Amino acid sequence: EIVLTQSPGTLSLSPGERATLSCKTSQSISSSYLAWYQQKPGQAPRLLIYGASSRATGIPDRFSGSGSGTDFTLTINRLEPEDFAVYYCQQYAGSPRTFGQGTKVEIK
Amino acid sequence: EVQLVESGGGLEQPGRSLRLSCAASGFSFDDYGMHWVRQTPGKGLEWVSGISSDGRFTDYADSLKDRFTISRDNSKNSLFLQMSGLRADDTALYYCAKLGVNGVYDFWGQGALVTVSS
Numbered sequence: 498e499i500v501l502t503q504s505p506g507t508l509s510l511s512p513g514e515r516a517t518l519s520c521k522t523s524q525s526i527s528s529s530y531l532a533w534y535q536q537k538p539g540q541a542p543r544l545l546i547y548g549a550s551s552r553a554t555g556i557p558d559r560f561s562g563s564g565s566g567t568d569f570t571l572t573i574n575r576l577e578p579e580d581f582a583v584y585y586c587q588q589y590a591g592s593p594r595t596f597g598q599g600t601k602v603e604i605k
Numbered sequence: 606e607v608q609l610v611e612s613g614g615g616l617e618q619p620g621r622s623l624r625l626s627c628a629a630s631g632f633s634f635d636d637y638g639m640h641w642v643r644q645t646p647g648k649g650l651e652w653v654s655g656i657s658s659d660g661r662f663t664d665y666a667d668s669l670k671d672r673f674t675i676s677r678d679n680s681k682n683s684l685f686l687q688m689s690g691l692r693a694d695d696t697a698l699y700y701c702a703k704l705g706v707n708g709v710y711d712f713w714g715q716g717a718l719v720t721v722s723s
Contacts, residue, residue: 532709541700541713542650548707585650589708593666594640596650 499524499588503597509605516573518600520586525566530590533562533571536599537582545584546571576602607631607712609701614717617691625717627684627701635659635679638704641686643697644716651697654686655704691721 500523510516520531529549534542544553546562549569559574573580581604586597613625627639641653654665654675663675674687684701698716705711 530708534710541715542710543713544705544709544711547705547709551707553709553711587650587709592664594652594655596652598649 498593499526499591499595501586501588501595501597503584503586503600505600506598507601507603509603510576511605512576512578514576516571516576516580516602518571518573518584518586518602520564520569520571520597522567522569522588526588526590529565530588531562531564531569532587532589533560534585534587535580535582536585542585573602578604607703609703609712609714611699611701611714611717614699614719616720616722618723619691619693619721621691622687622689623691623719625686625688625699625701625719627686627714629682629684629701629703632703634682639677639684640702640704640710641675641684642700642702642710642713644700645697653699656684688719691719693721695719696721 502521504519531549533546535545536542545556545560550562561572563570583599583601585599608630610628617623638657640655643653644650656663656675660677672690676685698718700716701714702710703712
């Protein structure tokens with residue numbers, strides 16, 4: 498099973514700042530089968546990024562993903578009030594699909 | 606508009622069974638694989654099971670394959686999860702999720718809460 502470790506656990510930032518979230522995998526992921534989801538309280542996760550760097554439909558361009566192998570990053574430029582949420586990475590390179598434990602982006 | 610609506614959750618005693626349903630609409634259901642993912646405060650998001658678009662192929666988390674069964678009825682645009690031998694650690698919010706063409710979950714339901722307790 499591929500283990501995903503996200504850091505930091507919590508990121509305290511102000512609106513307008515940049516958020517940089519890390520996701521490290523225990524094994525190299527081929528073809529960048531890495532996704533990022535956003536989850537707000539009381540809501541289901543929402544797909545942001547797939548293939549490590551491709552934005553899902555309707556996702557603003559302030560969200561960007563990068564990385565390969567075992568190290569991946571989600572960057573949120575110019576945080577908007579609606580961006581404060583929990584973010585999860587997920588690998589879908591193999592079974593079982595696994596998720597990171599999440600990074601909470603909170604208002605400073 | 607894609608909609609996934611789970612039902613069938615509730616309070617059940619340890620050792621009993623429960624069947625979750627997911628009603629899908631807004632897309633061609635029989636063209637897409639479907640999965641179940643559960644979430645708990647302690648363990649976060651955990652993949653449970655997946656099924657191919659035609660129902661021929663299924664996959665399960667190793668720890669659940671002996672107790673959970675995924676199925677679908679394409680004539681009724683419905684996905685199911687039969688859970689047996691329920692345990693306290695099965696307590697979770699269970700989401701059904703649509704598998705997109707890129708292999709990721711592009712739509713999720715709002716979840717069905719399952720509580721296992723005596």
